[in-house]
Amino acid sequence: MNEISRPNNLDAFWMPFSANRSFKASPRLLARAEGMFYYTNDNREVLDGTAGLWCVNAGHGRREIVEAIQKQAAVLDFAPTFQMGHPIAFQAAARLAEILPDGLDRVFFTNSGSESADTALKIALAYHRARGEAQRVRLIGRERGYHGVGFGGISVGGISPNRKQFGAMLPYVDHLPHTHAPEHNAFTKGEPAWGAHLADALEGLVALHGADTIAAVMVEPVAGSTGVLVPPAGYLRRLRELCTKHGILLIFDEVITGFGRMGTNFGAERLGVVPDLMTMAKGLTNAAVPMGAVAASEAIYAGVVDGSPAGIELFHGYTYSGHPLASAAAIASMDLQRAEDLPGRALAIEPYWEQAVHSLRGLPNVVDIRNAGLIAGIELQGRAGLPTDRAVRVFQRCFDAGLLIRTTGDIVALSPPLIIETPHVDRIVETLSDAIRAEAA
């Protein structure tokens, strides 16, 4: 065991979204990964039921991506994209535009999903201002939405623990109701039949604030971090119609639904609705190098770029926008996605996945199961007075038994790499089933 696989001091790293005290008292360290598996620092195999954090769609340690990054690092380690350019950033954007839904052709690069969310909101505001509607400053999100951790993302997002520690949010923000309705939709496979009308709440916000004050609506096509909420059939279409009717931009946050997870390149394709702006990250580079992106329609790009005075048109960007190593990883990753038809693989195994996760119905404390693409949410009845405790214990039992799951509140969220095969699905479901039973005993 070397020093990397076994650190002797865990103090300095202030871990993100983690219970630092309990983790450092009893650490779980992943030292390496390959294909569908992680290996702990004591070399225990752990099946990856979450593609890292919804991001390693092509599986771990893909040679093609590693080699592309190595090669690029030796040719051009870094070059600015402010008033300068380098070829591979343009190539990555063009390659991404090829697989984006028709109508989304322009790509702005960021380094994460959070930056993508804030970038999309800023582009929406800049667009309206450029076309003489500077009063459209209001941003509409949705209860339980997750758009990362920037101030834009947490303001428009609707997850209260992510907001209440930090005081003031952005002004001029309002929220649609969430779509979680277990009284109507518990144990639905795929899109629930009930709830398309929940999109009509946008008419209420329009009546309250005036359509001409609203810049954009941002939603996740399938909400992930809140514990997997699949949109009711027809809901997103209705939202699209209302946004178009009122001149409001529709932003899809596809940070987790992009790059094959829904059985198509993007959730928009699967769900049959094209937004005006789309945020991405994670699967874009198979998570090998951090990178995010915002795709915009030609009308939005032209509106901002042609509608601005000569000089810089959008006062926004990151030192690492279009970073050469990230661009190389993105191209290699999109090439792999196409060569191995990862969206097609996800679609082909989805019926098996769906049947397998729904077989957990009837286990003690399982109150709902939902799925879409290669995503599943298993909602547990929380322990009285101890929210999250049951799920955290199930998580630890799974980890001890060689399976990585993710939990949020008392909900288990699963999102395995798209290269998953049926024996892996069986192993995920068996391990989780044992953990849920053991926790009830």
Ligand SMILES: Cc1ncc(COP(=O)(O)O)c(C=O)c1O
């Ligand atoms: C829908 C969505 N948007 C944004 C983000 C934030 O991405 P990042 O952690 O890369 O900033 C996430 C992360 O899980 C996400 O699920």
